[in-house]
Amino acid sequence: MNKMYKVLATASILALAAMPVAANAQQLPAQAVQKGNANKQTDVKNVPATWGQITNFVHDKSDKFITVTGRGLAPTDQDEIVLAITPKTKFIDAKGKTVPLQKIIDGHKTVKAFYSPNITKSIPARGTALTLVVQDQSFSAIDGKVTEVRDGRILVKGTDVYDKHDEEIWLHFADKATIIDQNRKTIAAGDIKEGMSVRAFYGPAVAMSLPPQSGTNYVIVNTNMEDVNPGEVNELTAGTAGVITDQKDGQITVIGQPLEKGGVNYVVLSIDDKTQIVDEDGNKLTKDALKTSGHVEATYGAVMTLMYPAHTHADKIVVKKAESVKIEGTVMPSDRTSKDQVYVNVGSDDSTANDVILNISKETTIIPALGGDTALRAGTKIVAFHSPVMTKSLPGITSAEVVIVTSDKDAVQPK
Known part of the structure; x- marks a missing residue:
């Protein structure tokens, strides 16, 4: 193993299961204490958070982003999330002392990253960082x-989540270990069988036996994951059914709905000679068939980059007959719209001749601006792909398939 561990005496191995790897109690950033009434409780809000390490850092000309990989503090929190760093983001230790972000990254420090509840529905989700608390352990x-599987412990062979080295380790379950399946339902240690896939958190102490041993109190188990034959792998691939919203440099961007077997709603796919491109009848097509506004069903593997949107290689693309119409403009207030409709000033100009009213339904995929939400308020600038079927009224009414928010800085804020 390409890794250094704290060395423990053999007699300490049985005590590993009692180590406080990842306590289940959720800590929240300190809130201002209410004044004026000694009996009044502090007003504490339930802030989502991810407990783990920073696995990616991006700093371009205007923005900073970090990816935190680990586990959600609550069952509904994210195991992995991309967070925008703003001037208001705080980096502190357990005593509230400021810690430089670079020191956290260079030291591979474990953090509890608290973020705004307004996050995207992508995988990984994307939001805005509020406070990162550096952990002592x-x-x-x-x-x-x-x-x-043997005597209340499991031998796991795989890859370290953070340094990507090959790993093999015996894990002892703590007395109150949290063990959940892929559906976030609690299961017993006895339900874990050989061949199942797991993500397990352990340490900080590790006994240098062969293989090493440590305690764990948080394990995520995929009870459905069993060995498959090479010919069956394609049946398990993830995918996206949607609209090609961009194409360049051997890549296409697809936005739509994840397939039932898994996938994301927003993905950039690299296309090469290994990508199978066919029509709905299975006839072979060339890359020229992949056009902006065209509908496709793309399948790909589970390995993706830790950026937003996700990037991966396209294994197969089925080109549909349907095509969308692309427009750009600004959402405007209008007395001509009803609930679940938005009026779009196409071209953001003074002309109303080409304006449209978009029907927004559960089938519409909305990609919000970073840290924003899916509400399309007046003043929001968008790129939209809609159905070619439109009423003959002025403005025409049609169904939105994909809406990408390009800017919401001028959007009217809710009262």
Whole structure:
């Protein structure tokens, strides 16, 4: 193993299961205490958070983003999330002392990252960082398969979540270990079988036996993941059914709905000679068939980059007969719209001849601006792809399939 561990005496191995790897109590950023009434409780809001390490850092000309990978503090929180760093983001230790972001990254520090509840529905989700609290103790994590089950412990062989090295380790379950399946339902340690895939958090102490041993109190188990034959892999691939919203440099961007087997609603796909491109009848097509506004069903593997939108390689693309109409403009207030409709000033100009009213339904995929929400308020600038079927009224009414918010800085704020 390409890794250094804290060395423990053999007699300490049984105590590993009691180590406080990742306590289940959710800590929240300190809130201002109410004044004036000694019996009045502090007003504390339930702030979502991810407990883990920073696995990616992007700093371009105008923005900073970090990816935090680990586990959600609450069942509804994200195991992995991309967070925008703003001037209001705080980086502190457990005593409230400021810690430089670069020191957190360079030291591979474990953090609790609290963020705004307004996050995107992408995978990984994307939001705005509020406070990162550096933890006194670190932990490690492994993605792998259970190769042996014995006496309240499991042998896991796989890859370290953070340094990507090959890993094999015996994990002892703590007395109150949290063990959940892929649906976030609690299961017993006895439900874990050989061949199942797990993500397990352990440490900070690790015994240098062969294989090493440590305690764990948080394990995510995929009870459906079993070995498959090479010919069956394609049946398990994820995918997206939607609209091609951009194409350049051997890549296409697809926005739509994830397939039932998994996937994301917003993905950039690289296209090469290994990508199978066919029509709905299975006839082979060339890359020229992949056009902006065209409808496709794309399938791809589970390995994606940790950026937003996700980037991966397209294994197969089925080109549909349907096509959308692309427009750009600004959402405007109007007495001609009803609930679940928006009036779009196409071209953001003084002309009303080409304006449209978009019907927004549950089938519409809305990609919000970073840190924003899916509400399309007046003043929001958008790029939209809509159905070619439109009423003959002025303005025409049609169904929105994809709406991308390009700017919401001028959007009217709710009262």
